[in-house]
Amino acid sequence: MPxxxxxxxxxxxxxxxxxxxxxxxxxxSFDLWPGEVVGLVGESGCGKSTMARVLTxxxxxxxxxxxxxxxxxxxxxxxxxxxxWTGIQMVFQDPGSSLNPRRRVGDQVAxxxxxxxxxxxxxxxxxxxxxxxxxxxxxxxxxxxxLGPEAGPVLDPTTGPGAYPDRDTVAAAPRxxxxxxxxxxxxxxxxxxxxxxxxxxxxxxxxGGQRQRIAAARAMAAHPNVLIxxxxxxxxxxxxxxxxxxxxxxxxxxxGTSLLFISHDLSIVRLVADRLIVMYQGHVVERGPTxxxxxxxxxxxxxxxxxxxxxxxxxxxxxxxxxxxxxYSLTEVVRSD
Amino acid sequence: MSEPPSxxxxxxxxxxxxAADRRPTVAPASPASxxxxxxxxxxxxxxxxxxxxxxxxxxxxxxAGVVAVAWLVIAVVGPSIxxxxxxxxxxxxxxxxxxxxxxxxxxxxxxxxxRVIAGARVTILLSLLLVCLxxxxxxxxxxxxxxxxxxxxxxxxxLTDLVMAFPTVILxxxxxxxLGASLxxxxxxxxxxxxxxxxxxxxxxxxxxxxSEFVASGRLLGFSPVRSMRVDxxxxxAGPTLVMASLDIGTAALLLSGLSFLGLGAxxxxxEWGSMVATAVQNFDKWWLGLFxxxxxxxxxxxxxxxxxxxRDQLDPGATKA
Ligand SMILES: Nc1ncnc2c1ncn2[C@@H]1O[C@H](COP(=O)(O)OP(=O)(O)OP(=O)(O)O)[C@@H](O)[C@H]1O
Ligand SMILES: [Mg+2]
Numbered sequence: 001m002p003x004x005x006x007x008x009x010x011x012x013x014x015x016x017x018x019x020x021x022x023x024x025x026x027x028x029s030f031d032l033w034p035g036e037v038v039g040l041v042g043e044s045g046c047g048k049s050t051m052a053r054v055l056t057x058x059x060x061x062x063x064x065x066x067x068x069x070x071x072x073x074x075x076x077x078x079x080x081x082x083x084x085w086t087g088i089q090m091v092f093q094d095p096g097s098s099l100n101p102r103r104r105v106g107d108q109v110a111x112x113x114x115x116x117x118x119x120x121x122x123x124x125x126x127x128x129x130x131x132x133x134x135x136x137x138x139x140x141x142x143x144x145x146x147l148g149p150e151a152g153p154v155l156d157p158t159t160g161p162g163a164y165p166d167r168d169t170v171a172a173a174p175r176x177x178x179x180x181x182x183x184x185x186x187x188x189x190x191x192x193x194x195x196x197x198x199x200x201x202x203x204x205x206x207x208g209g210q211r212q213r214i215a216a217a218r219a220m221a222a223h224p225n226v227l228i229x230x231x232x233x234x235x236x237x238x239x240x241x242x243x244x245x246x247x248x249x250x251x252x253x254x255x256g257t258s259l260l261f262i263s264h265d266l267s268i269v270r271l272v273a274d275r276l277i278v279m280y281q282g283h284v285v286e287r288g289p290t291x292x293x294x295x296x297x298x299x300x301x302x303x304x305x306x307x308x309x310x311x312x313x314x315x316x317x318x319x320x321x322x323x324x325x326x327x328y329s330l331t332e333v334v335r336s337d
Numbered sequence: 338m339s340e341p342p343s344x345x346x347x348x349x350x351x352x353x354x355x356a357a358d359r360r361p362t363v364a365p366a367s368p369a370s371x372x373x374x375x376x377x378x379x380x381x382x383x384x385x386x387x388x389x390x391x392x393x394x395x396x397x398x399x400x401a402g403v404v405a406v407a408w409l410v411i412a413v414v415g416p417s418i419x420x421x422x423x424x425x426x427x428x429x430x431x432x433x434x435x436x437x438x439x440x441x442x443x444x445x446x447x448x449x450x451x452r453v454i455a456g457a458r459v460t461i462l463l464s465l466l467l468v469c470l471x472x473x474x475x476x477x478x479x480x481x482x483x484x485x486x487x488x489x490x491x492x493x494x495x496l497t498d499l500v501m502a503f504p505t506v507i508l509x510x511x512x513x514x515x516l517g518a519s520l521x522x523x524x525x526x527x528x529x530x531x532x533x534x535x536x537x538x539x540x541x542x543x544x545x546x547x548x549s550e551f552v553a554s555g556r557l558l559g560f561s562p563v564r565s566m567r568v569d570x571x572x573x574x575a576g577p578t579l580v581m582a583s584l585d586i587g588t589a590a591l592l593l594s595g596l597s598f599l600g601l602g603a604x605x606x607x608x609e610w611g612s613m614v615a616t617a618v619q620n621f622d623k624w625w626l627g628l629f630x631x632x633x634x635x636x637x638x639x640x641x642x643x644x645x646x647x648x649r650d651q652l653d654p655g656a657t658k659a
């Protein structure tokens with residue numbers, strides 16, 4: 001069992017400029033452990049995207065710290081990001097702008113592969129260096145992930161509607177990290193259910209769901225240790241949502257990537273996440289194993305959020321997470337068991 | 338190690354539609370005409386027709402294309418096909434159009450037709466030069482401003498504000514007058530007034546692209562700023578900027594001949610449309626003196642404007658793929 005979290009947020013506070021400044025995130029802390037899938041849920045505007053951008057270093061928090069393998073993550077400034085930090089990747093919300101409209105999708109996926117190569121080389125150098133020097137104190141450099149020379153067995157991402165990965169079987173499958181990973185853009189595209197010929201096409205030739213899958217493939221091609229999905233499926237229709245969520249989870253499981261899956265839709269997150277973190281107005285109000293939070297929500301806001309999910313009997317209660325005028329406590333409930 | 342505060346956090350100021358208000362408004366290309374393919378009938382013609390990009394298959398686009406190409410050809414080969422030496426003063430003065438001087442002769446007995454043809458080179462090539470230079474300078478400054486932000490951005494943008502606070506023609510006149518009357522100085526003067534619109538548009542595009550999601554994805558993949566600029570940002574800026582430039586060619590021609598008309602550009606013996614119109618104004622009853630150079634300016638300006646429109650329709654990815 002790993003002894004330190006892969007990515008941890010410590011008391012993150014983010015203000016957006018304004019008069020008065022908008023406090024989007026107010027003292028959020030959580031850890032992401034290797035290989036787990038965590039769902040971050042909450043209503044629109046509660047600060048989920050802001051949190052995602054902080055965790056990737058795209059914005060610098062007012063206070064607080066993001067630690068990646070125990071080391072503070074430098075915010076992305078004018079300089080380029082060193083391979084040390086490219087283990088954190090993100091898939092964005094909007095299929096319309098998650099890919100460069102003027103580049104062939106094959107080239108964009110190839111960027112992810114190049115990133116994986118660069119980082120593998122970097123980590124090899126790091127391990128070689130720490131092996132040479134006896135005084136090495138940096139134990140954070142993990143062994144490099146080998147890049148599979150060719151595409152491994154292709155898992156079908158379209159195994160019927162609503163087919164979510166069975167986490168246990170996926171986890172039980174032998175996975176020498178990266179062995180199954182495709183190594184060419186064409187193989188990646190085939191891996192996500194497109195054809196090799198699609199590599200030479202432009203993003204405008206694809207549907208929203210296909211674009212999100214391509215964006216996910218580009219991020220996964222970089223063999224990230226952490227993949228953050230900022231509502232990667234919320235702009236898609238229901239059946240496509242299932243496919244993309246399924247695909248992301250299977251790919252993450254194959255590569256041993258930790259997944260932070262952000263959504264305002266608890267019903268999908270429940271099916272993919274090991275743990276849930278519930279955010280409300282910039283605060284974490286509840287967290288715990290998915291099944292516990294699902295079956296026994298403690299915080300009134302979580303209860304309201306669960307109540308907003310249309311009942312399976314088709315009675316169709318309207319989604320209305322926070323009725324207007326109702327406010328909830330911002331203190332986190334603590335699970336005693 | 339001190340990290341620079343994240344530049345990706347800035348919200349881009351709303352883009353200022355800078356160029357639009359400075360350019361004479363151009364009628365949009367007419368909506369697609371009824372498919373002329375059926376009128377042409379024969380398969381070879383049909384193939385030719387298909388070779389033309391879709392956005393150009395409008396009557397206006399086609400006519401503009403033909404006229405513009407014709408003027409470009411004239412600008413290149415013009416001086417060697419003229420019937421008379423455009424500078425020779427050997428014909429009778431003020432002759433109306435006839436079979437010897439097709440468009441008449443001017444106050445010094447020079448052939449107007451030859452001068453109009455020879456003038457194409459001066460006006461068109463200088464307009465192209467002017468547009469290329471102002472696009473280049475404006476885009477570089479715009480990219481620098483959008484990329485570095487902070488005080489660099491501030492300085493460049495205040496400079497554009499300063500230039501754009503003056504009416505274009507008047508500022509160009511003042512500059513040309515200060516530099517001294519010559520065609521090259523007229524181009525420089527026009528350059529002074531025409532780069533800021535490019536700088537502004539390019540800067541606002543760079544700013545909004547820099548915060549866009551695919552650029553952020555690229556940065557997370559470890560793209561250096563230069564790579565990000567070259568691969569993700571500039572290709573998305575290039576199309577709109579080229580369209581803007583092509584729409585600007587007509588305006589540039591107008592500005593340059595305007596300066597020559599005012600005596601701030603071409604010097605006397607040189608065949609230049611603006612200065613030809615200026616002499617025509619002094620001899621108002623000799624209609625052929627002003628009409629033909631005027632028509633030349635009009636057709637060049639309109640052809641390039643419609644061409645720019647067609648180009649915009651073609652390059653706009655949203656419009657090409659419905
Ligand atoms: N660039 C910005 N400038 C000012 N305020 C912002 C900015 N971005 C977000 N906010 C504010 O910060 C708060 C949190 O925004 P955020 O985008 O993180 O929400 P979210 O949980 O991702 O919502 P959604 O589910 O709609 O994506 C919101 O109240 C929003 O108005
Ligand atoms: Mg969001």
